[in-house]
Amino acid sequence: MRWGVIVFPGSCDDHDVYDCLKRVLKQKVEFLWHKDRLNRNIDCVVLPGGFSYGDYLRCGAMGRFSPIMRDVIEFAGRGGLVLGICNGFQTLCEAGLLPGALVRNASLQFVCRPVYLRVEETDTPFTSAAKKGQLLKLPVKHGEGCYYADDVTLKRLNKNRQVLVRYVDAKGRPTPAANPNGSIDNIAGVCNEGRNVFGLMPHPEDASEKILGSEDGLKIFSSIAAAGGKREKKAWAG
Numbered sequence: 001m002r003w004g005v006i007v008f009p010g011s012c013d014d015h016d017v018y019d020c021l022k023r024v025l026k027q028k029v030e031f032l033w034h035k036d037r038l039n040r041n042i043d044c045v046v047l048p049g050g051f052s053y054g055d056y057l058r059c060g061a062m063g064r065f066s067p068i069m070r071d072v073i074e075f076a077g078r079g080g081l082v083l084g085i086c087n088g089f090q091t092l093c094e095a096g097l098l099p100g101a102l103v104r105n106a107s108l109q110f111v112c113r114p115v116y117l118r119v120e121e122t123d124t125p126f127t128s129a130a131k132k133g134q135l136l137k138l139p140v141k142h143g144e145g146c147y148y149a150d151d152v153t154l155k156r157l158n159k160n161r162q163v164l165v166r167y168v169d170a171k172g173r174p175t176p177a178a179n180p181n182g183s184i185d186n187i188a189g190v191c192n193e194g195r196n197v198f199g200l201m202p203h204p205e206d207a208s209e210k211i212l213g214s215e216d217g218l219k220i221f222s223s224i225a226a227a228g229g230k231r232e233k234k235a236w237a238g
Helices: 014-025 068-077 087-094 151-159 218-236
Strands: 003-009 030-033 044-047 080-083 102-103 109-118 133-143 145-146 163-168 187-191 197-200
Touching: 003 014, 014 030, 014 218, 044 068, 044 087, 068 080, 080 218, 087 102, 087 197, 102 163, 109 187, 145 187, 163 197
Parallel strands: 003 030, 003 044, 044 080, 080 197
Antiparallel strands: 102 145, 109 133, 109 163, 163 187, 187 197
16 A cells, blocks of 8 residues: 655654654655645555644645645545545645634643544544544644534534544543543544545554554554555546
């Protein structure tokens, strides 16, 4: 399986994702400059965390217009796997590939700490290696990670089982105290209706080795690796 990690001006977690995939998981991975075309050999595109275009205007609002995003939107439309982490999640929402929006944290302060996520759905290419209800310990580091969706969208997300992970406490309870940014319904990550695009605010690449305090992030990357090869032909067919 081949991975592509997009590098926007201002990206800062691109190398962390690359290292996790290349050294830890022994995957084939390459950087994709934001002005380049998307390589047709890519099976999964990762939009990493960081500060694309300095987060000027609104997080992800300018990254959405990078030339390569035209190919990413087409790739996703054909069923290709796309993962957005933190700023990547914000960019996918700005691009309309994921519903909802990310706004300033309820505290109006930057948060940087480990959190617990509860895996809500496992019938996706991003969570199949986890068990339903399993807790994952991942770090968050953001100032605009409060997920918001209007009532109609939120109802549709829950009906379609598009909420893949929620913020919970160490006992798996979605309490207000466990929610680091005030996200609606304790939502930490959602997928699209096609279940081939996933965005989340916590950083799985920073929880990929014991020395980092957790290996739980590998559940997400391992799920994608297992699913990637099956989707390659579909993503570029037609």
